[in-house]
Amino acid sequence: xxxxxxxxxxxxxxxxxxxxxxxxxxxxxxxxxxxxxxxxxxxxxxxxxxxxxxxxxxxxxxxxxxxxxxxxxxxxxxxxxxxxxxxxxxxxxxxxxxxxxxxxxxxxxxxxxxxxxxxxxxxxxxxxxxxxxxxxxxxxxxxxxxxxxxxxxxxxxxxxxxxxxxxxxxxxxxxxxxxxxxxxxxxxxxxxxxxxxxxxxxxxxxxxxxxxxxxxxxxxxxxxxxxxxxxxxxxxxxxxxxxxxxxxxxxxxxxxxxxxxxxxxxxxxxxxxxxxxxxxxxxxxxxxxxxxxxxxxxxxxxxxxxxxxxxxxxxxxxxxxxxxxxxxxxxxxx
Ligand SMILES: [Zn+2]
Ligand SMILES: [Zn+2]
Numbered sequence: 001x002x003x004x005x006x007x008x009x010x011x012x013x014x015x016x017x018x019x020x021x022x023x024x025x026x027x028x029x030x031x032x033x034x035x036x037x038x039x040x041x042x043x044x045x046x047x048x049x050x051x052x053x054x055x056x057x058x059x060x061x062x063x064x065x066x067x068x069x070x071x072x073x074x075x076x077x078x079x080x081x082x083x084x085x086x087x088x089x090x091x092x093x094x095x096x097x098x099x100x101x102x103x104x105x106x107x108x109x110x111x112x113x114x115x116x117x118x119x120x121x122x123x124x125x126x127x128x129x130x131x132x133x134x135x136x137x138x139x140x141x142x143x144x145x146x147x148x149x150x151x152x153x154x155x156x157x158x159x160x161x162x163x164x165x166x167x168x169x170x171x172x173x174x175x176x177x178x179x180x181x182x183x184x185x186x187x188x189x190x191x192x193x194x195x196x197x198x199x200x201x202x203x204x205x206x207x208x209x210x211x212x213x214x215x216x217x218x219x220x221x222x223x224x225x226x227x228x229x230x231x232x233x234x235x236x237x238x239x240x241x242x243x244x245x246x247x248x249x250x251x252x253x254x255x256x257x258x259x260x261x262x263x264x265x266x267x268x269x270x271x272x273x274x275x276x277x278x279x280x281x282x283x284x285x286x287x288x289x290x291x292x293x294x295x296x297x298x299x300x301x302x303x304x305x306x307x308x309x310x311x312x313x314x315x316x317x318x319x320x321x322x323x324x325x326x327x328x329x330x331x332x333x334x
Contacts, residue, residue: 001017001018001019001020001120001121001122002015002017002018002120002121002311002312003015003016003017003018003057003116003119003120003121004016004057004058004119004311004314004315004332005055005056005057005116005119005120006044006045006054006055006056006057006058007055008047008054009046009047009048009052009054010045010046010047011045011054012315013045013119013314013315013318014055015311015312015314016055018120020121020122021116021122021124022068022070022124023068023069023070023073023124024070024071024124025070025071025073026070026071026072026073026126026127027070027073027124027125027126027127028066028068028069028070028073028076028082028125028127028130029066029067029068029069029070029122029123029124030062030064030065030066030067030082030083030084030122030123030124030125031064031065031066031067031121031122031334032062032063032064032118032120032121032122032123032334033063033064033065033333033334034062034063034139034140034142034143034308034331034332034333034334035059035061035062035063035117035118035119035143035331035332035334036059036061036143036144036146036147036148036304036306036329036330036331036332037059037317037318037321037329037330037331038060038061038086038147038148038174038321039174039237039260039321039322040060040086040147040260041058041059041060041112041318041321042322043113044056044058044112044113044117045058045318049110049113052113056112056113056116057112057116057118057119057120057123058112058113058117058118058119059111059112059117059118059119059120059123059332060084060085060086060088060110060111060112060113060117060118060146060147061083061085061118061143061144061145061146061147061331062083062084062085062111062117062118062123062125062143062146063083063133063139063140063142063143063146064081064082064083064118064123064334065079065080065082066078066079066080066081066082066130067079067122070124073127075127076127080132081132081133081135081139082130082132082133083130083131083133083142083143083146083290084111084117084118084123084125084129084131084146084287085111085129085146085147085150085284085285085287085290086110086111086146086147086283086284087102087103087108087110087111087129087284087285087286087287087290088108088109088110088111088112088113088114088115088125088126088129089108089109089114089125089126089128089129090102090105090107090108090109090128091105091106091108092128094106094107102128102286103284103285103286103289104283109126109129111125111129118143118332119311119314119332120311120334121311121334128287129287130287131146131287131290131291131294132291133294134294134295134298136298137294137297137298139333140306140308140331140333141303141304141306142294143331144174144178144304144329144331145178145290145293145294145297146290146293147284148174148175148178148329149178149182149293149294149297149302149304150284150285150289151175151258151282151283151284151285152175152176152179152233152258153178153182153289153292153293153296153297154284154285154289154292154293155233155256155258155282156179156182156183156186156188156231156233156256158282159230159231159233159254159256160230160231160254161186161188161230161231162230163186163187163188164187164188164189165188165189165230165231166188166189166191166223166226166227166228166229166230166250167183167186167188167189167190167191167229167230167231167232167233168190168191168192168193168212168219168223168229168231168232168233168245168248169183169190169191169192169193169208169232169233169235170193170214170219170232170233170234170235170236170242170245170259171193171194171234171235171236171238171241171259172192172194172199172202172203172328173235173236173324173326173328174235174321174326174328174329175235175258175259176192176194176233176235176236176328177202177206177304177305178302178304179233179235180192180203180206180207180208181206181207181302181303182296182302183207183233184206184207184208185207185296185300188231189209189210189226190207190208190209190210191208191209191210191211191212191222191226191229192204192206192208192210192211192212193212193214193219193245194211194212194213194214195214195215196213196215197216199211200213210222210226214241214244218244219244219245219248220244220245220246220248221247221248222248223245223248223249224247224248227250228248228249228250228251228253228275229248229249229250229253230249230250230252230253230254231253231254231255231256232245232248232249232253232254232255232256233256233258234255234256234257234258234259235258237259237260237261238259238261239261239265239266240263242255242257242259243265243266243267246267246271246272246277246279247271249275249277250275251275251276251277252275252276252277253275253277254277254278254279254280255277255278255279256280256281256282257279257280257281257282258281258282265279267279304328304329305327305328306328306329306330306331307320307326307327307329307330307331308330308331308332308333309330309331309332309333310332310333310334311332311333311334314332317330317332318330
């Protein structure tokens with residue numbers, strides 16, 4: 001089989017021939033059909049994740065078909081469609097797991113970091129990482145929903161915003177274009193915040209009722225003119241942009257950070273104290289949350305906008321994602 005691997009931190013993608021792996025007990029082998037490219041794949045590509053071992057195959061937006069079962073696997077069948085997202089398996093024994101908070105497992109395995117992910121024709125995954133994919137979603141549609149979709153869907157549904165509330169989505173990209181759709185389907189009044197006017201029409205088509213161009217205006221002031229935002233979902237990985245939005249929150253409003261970056265967000269205690277505002281980070285969800293995401297998307301017509309590349313062009317596809325110009329999720333097909 002073919003795999004796109006990285007053999008050292010910062011190394012280039014190499015297309016290599018590998019033996020098709022056999023699943024151990026409690027694992028299945030998936031014939032990968034599609035794998036989304038996520039900005040977090042930079043952690044694998046550049047070696048930013050502590051303890052990552054090489055060579056490594058990235059990819060945590062995997063959609064495919066189960067084609068072999070390891071010993072003891074009874075709840076999944078050969079031929080069944082299944083995917084794997086960021087949540088690559090919990091240990092089941094740490095304090096968070098014992099409390100049922102698998103999303104925050106202290107020893108969480110991450111697909112494409114802890115073990116080889118979906119930039120290959122076959123992969124092996126533990127059953128606790130598997131997501132059942134409904135028939136009406138194609139592989140290339142389902143794949144990006146397993147990280148970008150899940151992250152926006154799950155953070156918004158736990159945000160505390162109620163139908164009719166103003167919810168802003170900062171960034172109209174891989175995460176943001178899905179966040180706008182979910183926010184609209186949840187019944188929020190959606191303000192999309194982008195740089196420049198070129199995405200205004202698209203944002204409105206996706207379900208935003210207001211478009212704010214942060215290049216030409218002070219976005220926080222614009223949000224205050226609308227009464228302040230109950231939630232701001234910050235998807236674009238720019239700490240500077242996130243910092244400027246905090247004053248756009250309504251009393252008791254919350255900035256939810258899902259765009260991953262290493263620079264600090266700047267905020268004063270006074271900004272948070274006045275109006276009891278909060279900043280919260282959010283990381284993906286469990287495989288069951290992913291299934292909720294897929295079912296909700298199936299029900300409401302939320303779909304990712306994608307560009308597809310064959311596996312052999314993984315390097316080009318990754319560069320396209322990194323350029324920030326993809327419309328909007330890049331997906332590898334096998
Ligand atoms: Zn991701
Ligand atoms: Zn755990």
